[in-house]
Amino acid sequence: MDLGLKNQTAIVFGAGGVIGRSIAEAFLEAGCRVGGFDRAPSVESLPNIYGVRGEASSETDVKSAVEAFIAKFGEIHHVVHTVGIGSGKFGFPFWNLSPADWPKVLDVNLVSAVNVATAVAPHLTSLRRGSLLFTVSVAAQIGSQTDPPYSAAKAGLVNFMQCAAKDFAPYDVRVNAISPGMVQTPLNESVWAAGQAKLPQEQRSSYEEWGGDKIRKISPLGRWQEPAEFGSMAVFLASNHARNITGQTLNIDGGQVMHS
Numbered sequence: 001m002d003l004g005l006k007n008q009t010a011i012v013f014g015a016g017g018v019i020g021r022s023i024a025e026a027f028l029e030a031g032c033r034v035g036g037f038d039r040a041p042s043v044e045s046l047p048n049i050y051g052v053r054g055e056a057s058s059e060t061d062v063k064s065a066v067e068a069f070i071a072k073f074g075e076i077h078h079v080v081h082t083v084g085i086g087s088g089k090f091g092f093p094f095w096n097l098s099p100a101d102w103p104k105v106l107d108v109n110l111v112s113a114v115n116v117a118t119a120v121a122p123h124l125t126s127l128r129r130g131s132l133l134f135t136v137s138v139a140a141q142i143g144s145q146t147d148p149p150y151s152a153a154k155a156g157l158v159n160f161m162q163c164a165a166k167d168f169a170p171y172d173v174r175v176n177a178i179s180p181g182m183v184q185t186p187l188n189e190s191v192w193a194a195g196q197a198k199l200p201q202e203q204r205s206s207y208e209e210w211g212g213d214k215i216r217k218i219s220p221l222g223r224w225q226e227p228a229e230f231g232s233m234a235v236f237l238a239s240n241h242a243r244n245i246t247g248q249t250l251n252i253d254g255g256q257v258m259h260s
Helices: 018-029 041-045 059-073 103-127 148-171 186-196 207-218 227-238
Strands: 009-013 033-038 049-053 078-081 130-135 173-180 249-252
Touching: 009 018, 009 059, 009 103, 018 033, 018 078, 018 227, 033 041, 033 059, 041 049, 049 059, 059 103, 078 103, 103 130, 103 148, 103 173, 130 148, 130 227, 148 173, 173 227, 186 207, 227 249
Parallel strands: 009 033, 009 078, 033 049, 078 130, 130 173, 173 249
Antiparallel strands: none
8 A cells, every 4th residue: 555655754752662663663664754752862863763852841842853853854744742651650549649740740641742733733734734643542541540640641632632633624634643552662561560569579470471461351352562553553644545534543452442
């Protein structure tokens, strides 16, 4: 299938992460020029990607990055926000966490997405075409008790995505979200670690054992989701084949939300 993305420009915020890098590589394979933004130094050495370092939760950093990408590429056609952190604590029940544990999680997961969308809005609306994609989580849809701040932030992001989709629609800019289930990422592993810390030593399990058991319980397909799957979906949603898809959250979760 020809996605028709050759010589277009895609920018991935969070390109240093497992899913973000996979998405950036998928756009490269589709023939796009690709820019990457991340707080990690590695973003500046990703092959064939123009990397810019910064904090997505900083409005100033994001604005400066967008200006740098426009200066480099001239036009930006597709923007992906795949930035996220957890609280690093086990949140069941929610009062195990302090209200002070919430602001940073909300800033990184939700406010940073608003920063990105606001910074690219003048460019995309003047171009009158393009796409914006957010990575959310199944936790946004099922009220995950494991990490309430993360769950609430991603739920807020789903709602903001829908608001943005309506605002951008008159300019032929489509806005969607992809929702991962169980993916082997540092964030997923931190959920395991936080839960294990609450258990007696004799009840603890390895990350592999924990992941396998959880997948068997919650996923009808019974397998991990792979980073490359999100890259494939991201480039499809950016392509003209998805020209009538906007305001949607697409789950890549092995059936987890359906099962819930």
